[in-house]
Amino acid sequence: xxxxxxxxxxxxxxxxxxxxxINYPGEVGTPxxxxxxxxxxFNSIISTPxxxxxxxxxxxxxxxxxxxxxEYLQVKLTDIPAEIINKYKLREKVNKNGFVFIEVTKGxxxxxxxxxxxxxxxxxxxxxxxxxxxxLVPGLWHHNxxxxxxxxxxDDFGVKYExxxxxxxxxxxxxxxxxxxxxxxxxxxIGIHLHWNYAQSQVHLYMPVYITKALTQFHHVLKKKQQQxxxxxxxxxxxxQQFAKVDSNAPLISEQDKKFIQKVCxxxxxxxRAVDSTLxxxxxxxxxxxxxxxxxxxxxxxxxxxxxxxxDEAVRTYSASKMILTVHSNxxxxxxxxxxxxxxGHFFLSDNSSNPPNNGAILNIxxxxxx
Numbered sequence: 001x002x003x004x005x006x007x008x009x010x011x012x013x014x015x016x017x018x019x020x021x022i023n024y025p026g027e028v029g030t031p032x033x034x035x036x037x038x039x040x041x042f043n044s045i046i047s048t049p050x051x052x053x054x055x056x057x058x059x060x061x062x063x064x065x066x067x068x069x070x071e072y073l074q075v076k077l078t079d080i081p082a083e084i085i086n087k088y089k090l091r092e093k094v095n096k097n098g099f100v101f102i103e104v105t106k107g108x109x110x111x112x113x114x115x116x117x118x119x120x121x122x123x124x125x126x127x128x129x130x131x132x133x134x135x136l137v138p139g140l141w142h143h144n145x146x147x148x149x150x151x152x153x154x155d156d157f158g159v160k161y162e163x164x165x166x167x168x169x170x171x172x173x174x175x176x177x178x179x180x181x182x183x184x185x186x187x188x189x190i191g192i193h194l195h196w197n198y199a200q201s202q203v204h205l206y207m208p209v210y211i212t213k214a215l216t217q218f219h220h221v222l223k224k225k226q227q228q229x230x231x232x233x234x235x236x237x238x239x240x241q242q243f244a245k246v247d248s249n250a251p252l253i254s255e256q257d258k259k260f261i262q263k264v265c266x267x268x269x270x271x272x273r274a275v276d277s278t279l280x281x282x283x284x285x286x287x288x289x290x291x292x293x294x295x296x297x298x299x300x301x302x303x304x305x306x307x308x309x310x311x312d313e314a315v316r317t318y319s320a321s322k323m324i325l326t327v328h329s330n331x332x333x334x335x336x337x338x339x340x341x342x343x344x345g346h347f348f349l350s351d352n353s354s355n356p357p358n359n360g361a362i363l364n365i366x367x368x369x370x371x
Contacts, residue, residue, distance in 0.1 A: 017073060017110035026068065030115040033139025033151035035273060038158055038190055039318075039362040041140075041151055043349045045160050046201045047320040053186035053196060053203075054159050054167055058122075059179040061155035065107035065118045074099040115154065129173045143170075158189045192274050201320035205360070207275050211308050214267050218260070218305065226307040230282035230300060233335045247337050250294035261301050262290050268308070276314035277364035281344065282307075284366045285336065316360040318349075326350045326359075343367055 045051045077085065077094045085091060090100050107114040123133060130144040139152050146166040150159040161167040174180045187194055195204040265287045272279035282304050289297045331343040347363040 014109055017071070017104065017108050019110045019112045021073075022071060022112060024112050026113060028112045028116055030119045030154075031133070031138035032153050033137075033158075035190060036363055037137055037140055038151050038153070040349075041149065041158060041160055042194070042203050042205075043318050043321070043323055043359075043362065044149070046196075046198070046203050046318055047323055047349075048160075048162070050162050051160055052162075052198065053189075053194070054161070055183045055186050055189050056150075056157035056159060056171065056174065057181045057183075058155040058157075058174065059181065061122075061178070062107045062109055062111075062114045062118050065114065065121055067105055067107065067111075067113070067117065071104040071111060072101060073104065074101050076100075118155075125177055126173065129169075131170070131173075153190050156190065158186075191270070203318050205275050205316040205318070206313060207271060208313060210271055211313060214271075215305065215309055217267070218264060220305045220309065222306055222309040223302065224306055225310045226303055227310070229278060229304050229307040230285055231303065233332070248294055248296045250296040253293050253295055253298055257298055258290065258293050261286065261293050261297060264301055264305065265290065268304075273364070275316050277316075277346070277361055278314070279304075279308075280364050280366040281342065285342070288336065288340075318360045321349050321359055322351045323349045324352050 042053070045053050077090060077098050077100055080090060080100070094100050104111070107118055126132075126141070130146070131141055132144070133152075134140040134142065141150050141152060142148070143166070146169060147162045148159065148166040148170065150157045150170070157170075159167055159170065171180065171182055186196060191207070193206050193208060195206070197203065265283050268279050269283055272283055282300070286297060286300055286304065326348055328346040328348075329344065331341055333341050335342050343365075344367070345363075345365040346361050347365075348359040348361050350359050
């Protein structure tokens with residue numbers, strides 16, 4: 001059982017299934033919009049006159065969807081609250097080993113097939129009302145006649161509309177089958193905060209207190225203010241030949257420290273992809289060593305955390321454009337251990353010109369490669 005934090009339902013408790021214990025033979029993958037698709041939608045909104053953004057959330061989306069076949073689970077009677085035991089007379093149903101067996105016929109959290117079945121049912125209901133999913137871009141939806149687009153990530157809708165009645169139509173369709181919540185300000189979606197400035201045709205993306213909470217989670221104390229997230233490779237002026245970086249002979253660290261480094265990389269990767277692209281290169285460099293990290297890797301990780309503690313929170317801004325894809329790319333040669341190099345790309349939407357103005361990135365890529 002879990003008790004998630006909900007402002008409007010502080011005492012809500014959810015009963016979950018151990019999905020790793022279920023052998024489900026069917027397909028379980030659910031089509032959902034990638035972060036890149038959502039960012040393209042944001043750019044489209046501020047580049048389209050009179051377009052606005054709002055969000056819709058379906059409550060209890062995974063629950064109550066009929067299953068293709070029943071599932072079964074056993075629960076220790078001692079793990080069930082007395083109130084539930086008495087209400088359903090479970091003492092009459094417990095076996096000699098103290099377990100109660102439960103038949104599951106509708107969606108529950110933890111079932112591997114719950115997400116796909118809920119999504120298929122939603123798609124069926126939306127199709128009847130003229131909404132259809134793109135055949136090329138999973139999670140991107142349109143309507144046959146209304147000027148509306150939306151991305152769907154599990155149960156969260158990010159809606160672009162030009163006429164409010166079109167968004168209200170989508171709301172009405174969903175309310176026939178689900179309990180939904182709408183935010184007409186569209187200030188938060190997929191964990192990213194959004195500040196819309198329609199007058200200036202801009203939207204600002206940011207994630208307040210994400211870094212503060214993460215640093216608290218890792219019990220990090222600032223040791224030295226840092227202006228760079230990762231040690232740079234010194235330039236050797238006058239050198240006529242570039243040699244591979246010498247491999248470190250620093251001692252390996254403990255398994256506990258290894259997991260710490262992996263958690264740091266995983267925690268800040270989302271922030272890097274969503275808002276702060278300066279984090280991607282150091283994360284890539286540190287993660288490439290995480291299989292056999294050394295004391296030097298730990299030192300690099302501490303510098304990375306000090307950098308986060310030093311800098312202001314990043315804000316990514318999208319401005320209206322003709323939405324023409326532009327790419328800036330570069331690479332560093334033999335800058336990584338084991339004679340490897342680093343390549344990166346900055347993808348953004350801009351105007352069609354020989355020298356397009358920069359815009360907030362819709363995608364940043366930083367990869368270590370073998371030459």
